[in-house]
Amino acid sequence: MDVNILLENLSEKLGKMLKNADDFNTIIRVGQNPNVQTFYAHSNILRALSPYFNKALSKDWAKKEGEMFVFEKPNVSPSCFETILKYIYTGTFNLDEKDTQEIIDIIIASDEFMLSEFIPSIESYLIEKRSDWLRTNIESIILTCSQHSTLIKLRDFCFEELCDEPRRIFNSPSFCLLNECFMISLIQRNDLNMNEIEIWESLIRWGKAQIVSNLKLDDPRDVTKYSQDDFTTLRKTIEKILPYIRFDHICPLDFKEKVVPYKSLISSDAYEEILWKYIIDSKFKFSPSFQRRIGSINSKIIKKKHATLIASWVDQKDSAYTNDTMPYEFVLEIRGTYDGFSYEAFKYKGDNIINTIIVARVKNSKEVIGGYNPCIWRHDRWKSSEDFWRPDSRSFIFSFPDGETTNNAILSRINPYYSKYAMYIRKNNGPEFGNQDFYMSGRFDLKTGVICRKTYYLKKIRDSEDSFAVDEYELFRLVRK
Structure with a gap:
């Protein structure tokens, strides 16, 4: 028999088992009042398909009521969990009737349940079927991708859409909420359509936002009031991102006015090389990539x-x-x-x-x-x-x-x-x-x-x-x- 037919038959039988079995040993209470729903499942199936459940239903973690494992998940809606549970049992899903925000909630919950094979399938569905919604809500999607590192396809989709107009994210309220790894992925790209000095200023703004609670200043924007300790804290915050700033593509005037006040963030050797670059215009090697960023195409039709x-x-x-x-x-x-x-x-x-x-x-x-x-x-x-x-x-x-x-x-x-x-x-x-x-x-x-x-x-x-x-x-x- 064809292997695909075998898999389809197995999926169908497991689906019937989810609906009709009388040997469930796991109770899962999902949602918050007044929208709480109880689901029944088999612990062995949950543990085999989800590393999260494998740990949560282990002897060390599991909570039991009589002979039943009891698991509570108030931060996941019943509708989302129903889709996830069906996927765990059958390997199938249908998102056509769900609104896009609920699909986003499903993918976030799937990340929490460590369903690594399910996530790319949902991402592909969103990109193929709901791309207009993603573009309209791209700032919130970027933030979601930053918080969930497994959303690779959605992240790349957002990058492709935003690199022609990166100010949509750099100037958004969400920008300072992005995490360090996401910032590195974003700033190291060659196709950001922004001047290098704008990227530098955005990085400084992001760095200050991460440490604002540690700065004993009335106005954290005023760099002239920073102490050496403040600069040290800021340098540690941005030090892994800093090498991706292409200082050799910042004009001398901008460098003098907007970089020099923060020179203590840059190592003395690198700073000296930058100055020599401006003096003799020699080949300058500081960033991992020295290619000038590629600007957008001058078009209202294509990207x-x-x-x-x-x-x-x-x-x-x-x-x-x-x-x-x-x-x-x-x-x-x-x-x-x-x-x-x-x-x-x-x-x-x-x-x-x-x-x-x-x-x-x-x-x-x-x-x-x-x-x-x-x-x-x-x-x-x-x-x-x-x-x-x-x-x-x-x-x-x-x-x-x-x-x-x-x-x-x-x-x-x-x-x-x-x-x-x-x-x-x-x-x-x-x-x-x-x-x-x-x-x-x-x-x-x-x-x-x-x-x-x-x-x-x-x-x-x-x-x-x-x-x-x-x-x-x-x-x-x-x-x-």
Whole structure:
């Protein structure tokens, strides 16, 4: 018999055992008045599947009433525990009917019960099914991840979302509640879109918040009133994070005004090297990574994760570039809301630019479509007024259906048999890939302005072949660093 069928049968039988057994030996009281519920379970199953219960139901810890183990958990809601208990018995769960905050509560309780295999599954569900909620409540999710180190997937999701706009967390009330390990994970990233001096000031603010109760000062912000003991306490608080500040990327004036007052926090050797850097501008080696942090892409439509994936498509890589390996800059040349949505505006500013990426957002949605043209868009056959096909085997079109992420991204390269029809160059209209595979005509912000119909490219990038409007589009010149 197939092993999956065996596992399904076992799961089903254990589920029936949870509902109908008459040999329970564990009572679990969950919740707080007036919402308290009693559950019944088998101690051997709980101990086998949960290290937490293995310890809690041991002879040294367990509380008994007669022959029954008794366990009380007032900080977990009955609804959350019901889901967890079903998972312990059957290895299955269904979160579709639960609101997102309750799912967060389930994952926190699962961390407490040390269900290490359950947690990644819940994280994946949240990221795939409730990503909009996570983005809206990202500051609270960051704090939850800081308090629960097992939430790796959620932490990475938040980092990816925040690194373009890190001030959302650095300037939030939650920032000073982050723990040390989380601060290290955050500040060491290369893709934080902040000036180094802002990161330094944030670290100092975080450090002061950790020790404010130990400072005998009317205003802990006034560094001129700090005693040597105060500085020593602050240095010990931030010493593990301090090496990830890239002092060589702080301008001399900012260093003088905002770092020098705290020079006693930095070792004398490191501080001397910093000063020599400013004197002779020599290669400076203090931080573990000396790479300049990568700023955000100048776009209202895509983020760096989209750009790195698009760049990997340009170079026909099997896997996406990372922020550290990204070999291109996306130089913004046209933005619809600034330059206009007419084909005349596109031709005026974009016709003569080589190696371009177009991205556009479908009106009243988050869907993003785009294309790559390694050539120019200009109608350069002066002896002929007729429009013509421009061949190229490198061009492609693409879409990001949900816009916010790269999940379910669609890449459609030119069909090799039709590479001579890669782009259709028009004198009096917008850019066109193939024969309306991706075509922007007339006014791009009108309902008849854009269309995507599969002809010469390998895949269709939209389900619908009806024309539509975009509420933003951008043209980038791709420049190798």
